[in-house]
Amino acid sequence: MTHLEADVLIIGAGGAGMYAAIEAARQGAERVLLLDRSLIGRGGATVMAQMTVAAAVGAGDHWEHHLADTLTAARGLADPSLAALLCEAGAECILEMDEWRVGWARAGEGFAAVQAPGHDRARCVYVDFLNTGPAVSRTLRAQVQRVGPAIRRLGEVAVTDLVVQDGTVTGAAALHVASGEALTIAAPATIIATGGLTRLYARNSASANMSGDGYALALRAGATLVDMEFVQFFPIGHLAPRLIGMDPIMWDPFRYKLGGRLLNGAMEDFLDRWGGDAEQGRYSTTRDLATYAITKENEAGRGSPHGGAWLSFTHIPEAELRAAFGPVVDKLAANGIDLTRDCIEVSPIAHYHMGGVRVDTRMRTDVPGLLAAGEAVGGANGANRLSGNAITEALAYGRTAGREAARMAAAGPVRGFAAGAALDLLRAQGPVANTAAMVARLQRVMSADVGPFRTAAGLDRAAAAVAELQAELGVAPPGAPGQPHDLARLDWLDLRQMLLVAAAVIRAARAREESRGAHQREDFPEMREEWRMNQLLRGEGLALSCQAVPA
Template sequence: MSSPQRAAAERRDSVPYETVDLGVLVIGAGAAGARTAIELVEQGVDPADVLVVGKRQHGDAHTTWARGGINGALGTHDPEDDWTVHAADTIDEGHHVNDPQKVETVTRRMPALLRELDEWGMPYSRTPDGEIDQRYFGAQSFRRTAFAGDHTGESLLNTLVGRAQSLEIPYRENVFVTRLVEADGRILGAAGYDMDTGGFLLFEADTVVLAAGGYTSLYRRHSSRDDENTGDGPALAYQAGARLMDMEFVQFHPTGMVGARYGDEWDGRLVTEAVRGEGGRLYNADGERFMERYSPDQMELDARDVVARAIAREISEGRGTDAGGVFLDISHRDRSFIRERLPRMYERFADLGVEMATEAVEVAPTAHYGMGGVVVDAVGETDIGGLYAVGETMAGVHGANRLGGNSLAETIAFGQVAGEAIADRVRAGDPAADHASDVLHDRATLHFGSLQRLVDAEGRHDPAALFDELRAVLWKHAGILRDEETLAAGLDALASIRRRASDLDVGDPTSRSFEFAMNLGFALDVAEAVLRGATLRTESRGAHARTDYPDDDEAWRRNVVVSRDSVGGMHLTTRAVDEPSEEVQVALDAGFELDYHQLE
């Protein structure tokens, strides 16, 4: 053995870890990750060469909290709807900074993919003649949101997990991936640890798929579980050298739970848009149906950014409730209708002592979805060869504001697209897929050494407390309304947190403090990208509202791209947006638009 080889072997022995050798590693076990893995195997990839890893138990992912529905132009009720109108609605809602090619990929594929899910056993709600039912959702020109009551995400994930299990796709639970390993612009694998045992793990993989969700849990009020959507996917990609885009665009859903009667654990939890899609009405504390002032044609079903800002204005001008919210009322519908169409919402509020058939619920905006994410090409591949990103981890589909019902659609469509592309790569055989095993293990050993030094560190700062402080900073300084002074103060506050994060009090890898320390490392980069992107974009567009630049600016029909420079600093540039296809432009020019009053 040569001296360099001996030195490398000694370094590996200094920090013990398990090595898992495979073809494709999928990080994230929600709908996007599951659908990608399913497509790989259905395209002929051996299940033994695929592994899906998740931070939680199998089937327990944020997808289950997407309740209202999934879009696809089936035309069940409105036969004049088609994929081009769906694309036009998506681009209009995204304020024309979407990637038109990615929009078309989703909208073209979704009708067939909805029917495929039906074949796999998805328990859709049905029309009287047995067709897949579809409902109105905000800013959609036609009824194109397919649904399973108000538990669509849960039913979707159960369907996908069942399909994956029938294909014998391997899955490993309670795995936290902490670093991607790349060399010379190509992915080599990923490092992490087992959250149950604390043991370090190295995944040696030809291809890695990031399907790890978004970043809205980095806000104080949010609609996610606290330990999900903490920015893992975008941060892993960015720290490995991939670019991010559109990070300043954070959607605040109009209707998150608020009020002492619900308790702190429910603060910010989503009240699905399906409540408004089924006719729910918004009232201020004075009993006024205030959307008549802001959007008399689309009312409560206008775009999410419009409704969220309207609610925020009502509250700021003193017409909100004592708890800082407004009222959402669907009591004009029959109890039987509510229980059939909105069963989970009805049960949740009934358990909290609220009868939706006779009284309103209190709501206020909550951070809900990050439109930004990793820059990918037409099939989901990032700047790093062999590294893909799908679902909420990727950027491009949603532009400045996501159309309701498109999140689940994106996970399914790009899961299929990425799966097809990776299967082609596997079949073709990639001569560059030599793992450069010594490089992989040496870099992993350095990373595990840094993690080992963090174990039982007795610093001055609690990672959970710093994480909560970061959440408060984003809520205060990069919330629904922003300006230059507020954003600058947010960057200063973030820098202070980053300095203190180098001196943490941390337990062993099975502890919550260790998990928070890992989350904090991701969150600092993602939060900085949000604040810097919002500072650079000197206009208001979609979910990004600058009070010092209240209008949109045609010169800003561009995307903000975030990259890591050679010394580890954050570098921002912009790039022009492509034009839509002729077919979609025709639909845009036609000016289709939902008329709320069709519901009445």
């Protein structure tokens, strides 16, 4: 298995990738190849999501109301057409998932829904408060199987480069991790559905394969990235005490359902001190403001013992806690946490990326043959993603990309495929290197100087550190090719992508001299109207330009 051919190649098998595969097959593509770094449907962000999904499917709601809230959260930088597609097609996908028996919770004749921060009404649906993402992934996996032989699934494949011939993407080169062999795939339509870049940070909420691969693949192929500076930090990621076998972002739905209180080290409410609402029993402060408030309380010396904030449910009666948390109460007890008695510590954690590959409303990039879907896409969420929009975006954009890819594939197979330099890299042998230690160094650099709050001096330090790591990395992966499960070699290939993506984030963050949404410059603390524009990056040299926000 050294060369494969497909009508549609999908890189990444999370929510966006699986929906794309289903739709491409439904639209007539007979050979859909679904690749993933891990097992199909069990890696990425969708399967880890334990919260809610925003969709205007309730009585009295409409996707245009959802769109208005999405654009407000985006702080003036969203592409309205992409945001509208997210909201309108997303609602259709939620209804189709219901037909596929995902198990959305019910309230009477309709869906049960909660009102998450930034929404004007209750429109965030769920399966249950700890199982929404796994249920979505399980349902999509089952649907992929029902489609049958049109979809071929292949796990443990790390795509390292897209193959570009005469300006058109004609497939990819990859490492088959289980065997250590190089693999090439020819396809007239390729979809990047690799998710975000949270692995760049030491504390993050997604699976370990979210290294920003798709952004690097797109750049090297000649596609454009947009708004790479906007990394969303989830404000209340679990910090302490130690929590085993549970998602670090599990607290959010319980906080806004039950009114969990955020308190500083002196056990005082503090969100209104930093521009948030005086919450009075209900969670209403958006993620960027909550992140800002927690960080500033710590800088003022009022943080919790481990450098975060206290989250307290001690004012909630035990019966109400059990009704809301169910078996989670017992899982927490096994971790030594009694919510009727104990506060837990939370702090910001890298969670999502608003920027990404620039596409049109059919998910086409500016390179023929290449599309993108899900979190890999930039533009819809502007400077700050609205709570609940991530899975909606994955489903809506996956379906759209799959439909367009099938149309592109109908033109016929790739002719004269040649991978060239991409294969040479996979077959090269470089000196032994501690690549895991280098990954950890990059994560520390990004967390320290390219986190929620940035300065010119910190970004310059980060840029220098990334350049030093790039020089140290060299031009060839360590060890001999062809070794199964060679993690040092895989980490080298990951670092090659991660360093390019980190440099892209730093470049865009250094240029944007204002604070807006998830990008906060402490040396430019105000949002400035002249910066109401999108930043574009092109090529491995990261040529930067600006454009007006689409009307």
